[in-house]
Amino acid sequence: MAVQSSKFPRSMSGIPGFDELVGGGFHKGTVNTITGSSGTGKTVFASQFINYGAQIGENGMIITPSESAEYLKREMMSSFGWDFSKLEEEGKLTIVDVTDPDLRLQKSIEIDPVDFLINFRKLVERKLKEVKPARLFIDDLTAFFMAVEAPFKIRSLTDDLFGTIRASGVTSVVTIGTAFSTNQFLEYGADSATMLSRERIKNNLIRSIYIMKMRGSKIANSIRVLDISDDGISVSSLSPYS
Numbered sequence: 258m259a260v261q262s263s264k265f266p267r268s269m270s271g272i273p274g275f276d277e278l279v280g281g282g283f284h285k286g287t288v289n290t291i292t293g294s295s296g297t298g299k300t301v302f303a304s305q306f307i308n309y310g311a312q313i314g315e316n317g318m319i320i321t322p323s324e325s326a327e328y329l330k331r332e333m334m335s336s337f338g339w340d341f342s343k344l345e346e347e348g349k350l351t352i353v354d355v356t357d358p359d360l361r362l363q364k365s366i367e368i369d370p371v372d373f374l375i376n377f378r379k380l381v382e383r384k385l386k387e388v389k390p391a392r393l394f395i396d397d398l399t400a401f402f403m404a405v406e407a408p409f410k411i412r413s414l415t416d417d418l419f420g421t422i423r424a425s426g427v428t429s430v431v432t433i434g435t436a437f438s439t440n441q442f443l444e445y446g447a448d449s450a451t452m453l454s455r456e457r458i459k460n461n462l463i464r465s466i467y468i469m470k471m472r473g474s475k476i477a478n479s480i481r482v483l484d485i486s487d488d489g490i491s492v493s494s495l496s497p498y499s
């Protein structure tokens with residue numbers, strides 16, 4: 258019997274060329290990781306997902322543990338003209354800056370990383386209940402997970418955080434860096450995992466993307482060229498090797 262796609266609604270990413278790779282977009286209500294080393298385009302990808310959502314009536318939330326909210330807003334405005342301050346004013350976007358002292362979520366080195374991650378999960382739960390966004394972007398938690406030594410603790414903290422996000426029904430994109438393989442724990446717990454990279458072809462570095470997994474969906478098993486321009490990110494139909 259054919260599976261009805263309407264039973265499993267998708268959230269269009271807003272990244273031209275991406276949704277075709279994953280059978281029509283992210284499944285609604287899932288946790289989707291975007292992994293890559295520094296400068297590969299993770300923050301741009303996730304910001305575009307949020308910006309696109311705001312244009313089609315799906316309100317967004319951004320939680321930034323690693324960069325200050327002001328810096329992220331400035332960067333997206335100057336690079337692509339995405340006006341996150343305006344979206345906030347219009348009530349289409351909520352930005353939660355964990356560096357805000359009012360949240361009392363200090364990330365100083367005196368704080369135990371497990372305590373930080375437990376408090377972070379509670380903050381996410383509270384904010385999702387309060388605001389009820391359709392889309393969520395959490396920017397780069399790797400540094401905090403990296404500081405947790407026992408692998409079983411990383412697994413259970415990941416499961417707790419992702420479980421909280423799924424329970425709220427929001428469709429989320431979580432970016433992760435590649436330092437010390439912590440990314441594998443996060444990817445394991447996610448519903449889909451996308452990898453961003455740079456391929457060295459002769460004397461050129463070419464941005465690339467591939468889908469590592471998407472639960473319950475057919476995926477394209479090919480590496481594609483990723484373009485970043487003044488319009489944002491797009492996925493080309495070409496392979497970096499062709």
Ligand SMILES: Nc1ncnc2c1ncn2[C@@H]1O[C@H](COP(=O)(O)OP(=O)(O)OP(=O)(O)O)[C@@H](O)[C@H]1O
Nearest residue numbers: 293294295296297298299300301302336485486487
């Ligand atoms: N208008 C633009 N045209 C082309 N490339 C751009 C433009 N604006 C930014 N970029 C490029 O996009 C990249 C920024 O990507 P991004 O900040 O998403 O990386 P990241 O993976 O989040 O890195 P990090 O791990 O350091 O946070 C930079 O390499 C930058 O040069």
Ligand SMILES: [Mg+2]
Nearest residue numbers: 299300301397
């Ligand atoms: Mg980034």
